[in-house]
Every structure is written in C-alpha cells, then in structure tokens.
C-alpha cells in the first residue's frame with residue numbers, strides 16, 4: 001500500500017493511493033504538469049492514472065480534471081467499486097470517501113476535507129477507519145484574532161464563511177472526529193496559511209500535510225525494499 005499527499009491547502013489538493021491492485025488520485029487541484037512532476041518524484045508515471053476521485057467542483061480540487069479526461073483515456077471518475085462516497089456540507093456539493101484495503105491486513109481509509117461540520121452519517125461512514133485524512137483548516141482563536149485585527153487581510157465576511165456550517169473544519173472539530181474514530185494514522189489536511197499554527201498542530205502528534213510538499217502518509221512497498 002502506498003499513500004502520498006502531493007499537496008494540500010487552498011492552493012491545491014491531490015493525494016495518490018495504491019493498494020489491492022488499484023492506483024488512483026483523490027482530487028487533482030494542481031495543473032496537470034505540476035501533478036506529473038510530483039508523481040514522478042515518487043516514481044509514478046501520470047499516464048498510469050486511469051481512476052480519479054473528485055470531492056467537489058472548486059478549482060483547488062479539480063483544476064486538472066479536464067486535462068486528465070483528455071490525456072488519460074479511458075478515465076473512471078468516483079468508481080463505487082473502489083471507494084464509497086458520503087456527503088459533506090460545503091458551499092457547493094462535496095463528498096468524502098472511504099476505501100477498504102485488504103492487501104496485507106484489513107485497513108480502512110477515510111478522506112474528508114471542505115466541510116463546515118461532520119454530518120452524523122459521515123461520522124458513521126468513518127467508523128473503524130485505521131487511516132484518516134481530515135481537514136484541520138483553522139485555529140478558531142487565531143481566526144477570530146485575524147478577523148478583528150486592524151490590518152486584517154480579508155473582509156470579515158470571508159472569515160464568517162470559513163466558520164459557517166458550509167465552510168471548513170477547525171482544528172477542534174477535526175480533533176473531536178479523531179478522538180471518536182481513533183485511527184492508527186492521522187494526516188491533517190487543508191491547513192490555512194493565515195489562520196492556523198503549524199507548531200501547535202505538530203504537538204498534537206499527527207502528520208501535517210504541507211501546502212507545497214510531497215508527503216508520505218504510508219508506503220509499505222518502500223519498507224519491503226529496505
């Protein structure tokens with residue numbers, strides 16, 4: 001099993017998965033060229049990608065979708081025999097996914113970003129996940145401090161959208177979900193560059209997905225080759 005995050009955050013989201021003979025991406029929120037480069041850095045040829053899961057229609061998640069449809073024919077989008085979708089609560093229709101893995105021992109992967117809260121049926125879908133990739137967008141205190149700061153970079157309405165039920169998950173909401181699901185591996189995704197504190201998150205012991213860095217979540221093939 002191999003899982004690599006190729007980048008995460010408002011500038012783009014893309015995660016590579018390989019298990020049980022399947023190989024696919026969840027979200028393609030960078031340019032095709034950029035995804036090609038990042039896949040090459042982990043030894044994957046972009047033309048081998050024939051399956052993509054898309055969470056929703058924002059460009060930080062689907063930027064390269066049309067190019068994939070043209071160049072990686074035939075491409076399968078959100079195939080239900082590989083992953084199950086559940087609905088989230090965002091400004092546009094948005095899905096999270098779970099994937100059952102049987103390769104070595106049974107694992108279950110959960111993936112959710114871009115939701116204002118975790119709806120009850122999503123919590124149910126994520127039960128027994130051993131690997132969880134979850135949005136941890138902002139620290140509520142930092143966000144409110146930034147909102148009322150004199151040199152605030154964004155209009156107050158943008159801050160209100162982030163914390164709304166159709167916005168993004170805070171660190172606190174992510175932690176609540178993690179303590180309920182209790183996965184072995186947790187990767188925190190879609191971190192805000194302005195409204196979060198990475199140092200604090202590092203102390204929580206979870207893997208942090210950087211905006212512009214390829215990050216290994218798990219790679220059992222690599223462990224075998226050592």
Ligand SMILES: [Zn+2]
Nearest residue numbers: 010058060114
């Ligand atoms: Zn997003």
Ligand SMILES: [Zn+2]
Nearest residue numbers: 056058090114
């Ligand atoms: Zn979005």
